[in-house]
Amino acid sequence: MRAVLVVNPKATTTSERSRDVLVRALRSEVDLTVAYTRRRGHAMALAAAAAADGVDLVVTLGGDGTVNEVVNGLLAGEVPGAVESPPPADRLPALAVVPGGSTNVFARALGLPREWPESTSVILEALREGRHRTIGLGRADDRYFTFCAGFGLDAAVVHRVEKARHRGRKSTPALYLRATLGQYFLASDRRHPAIALERPGERTEGALATVIIQNTAPWTYLGDREINPNPQASFDLGLDVMAFRQLRVPSTARTVTQILSRNAEPNGPQVLRLHDLDEFTLVSARPQAFQLDGDYLGEREKVRFTCVRAALRVIC
Structure with a gap:
């Protein structure tokens, strides 16, 4: 071989x-x-x-x-x-x-x-x-991703962390926490959700503040702890989505608490969750931070996502 x-x-x-x-x-x-x-x-x-x-x-x-x-x-x-x-x-x-x-x-x-x-x-x-194992991948426009993508707040946090690492800071959970709080309170337009999610044959989900896309679970790890907005996401299925409709402090704190809990799945009127999607497009009225697999890729106003099944053999 x-x-x-x-x-x-x-x-x-x-x-x-x-x-x-x-x-x-x-x-x-x-x-x-x-x-x-x-x-x-x-x-x-x-x-x-x-x-x-x-x-x-x-x-x-x-x-x-x-x-x-x-x-x-x-x-x-x-x-x-x-x-x-x-x-x-x-x-x-x-x-x-x-x-x-x-x-x-x-x-x-x-x-x-x-x-x-x-x-x-x-x-x-x-x-x-x-x-070996055969897995599916996500594709965002012309680029594949293995486990996650982000459009909005989480991608902006990734950008902050990358800039801190370029200044010599070590990647730690504390660094991500500080970056998240700084982005949320100081740099986000939390009052005017600008993102819409479009699906073929379905009604458009509008006025979304930030969107997380998963190709598998977990979304990420906090040390040894799994962080799982979409716990049903799987390499064997399509893409899963969790979006915040608003980023107001009370509802955001509630949803984040649910995400961090080992026993609760995010829910409520300010949360949109979609499971096993083959295709959708995110469109924003203003540029949004965009990341794939934890790598910041700049700002976009539109990204088309597709699921690519049976894309890769993995030795594991």
Whole structure:
């Protein structure tokens, strides 16, 4: 089996020594080539080249941003909306994810251990046994995502956190909390919801303040704790949506409390929840922050979302 290991050398939880250990372990099972990313977007190019070269497996060592780039590289040659047989998962290289970032939502949502040595052991065992899982992905306009997207407040929070990390701050739950409170109270237009959600054959849901989209559950993690606005979201189904109709303090505090609770699902008149969607479009009267898989992608006024079923084989 031919494999390419795509390494983000800035991955926060690994060292050069641990990367050497990983390479030796993988080489015990596969014919391995190692490629290091040098800039943003480079992992996408490396994965696209690996797919074009006909390798059997692409392994990532990095965080969710590295995984997202590799996934988009693997599917770069696919035609959106095309009805093809076999599906992409049966034609493209398989993906294995070794967690090397600060949160590693995608790897953990697949059931892999949080630490890279334990995850590597699971991946090696799966390779020996020929074990894999086929998953669906989300697509936002021309870009795929693995676990989540955001339009509005949560994407603006991601942007704040990214700017803080560029200033040398470490990614921690406390940093996200401060960024959320700062964005909510100081930088959000909470009185004038501007987003509409449009679905084919359904009435438009208007006057939405912010929208969270999930391709799986959980949405993210707070340390070891799952954060789950849409607990029924699944790699095996379409996309799930939770939107706030208003961002007033009382209703927002109630909904956030429900999200953080282990036993309550968000509900109430200020919450819109939709399950297992194949397609929808978000349109805003003013530009909104936009993120995919925790990566801020700027501001948009319109984004079309689709579910891509049977998109990828994952070793786990």
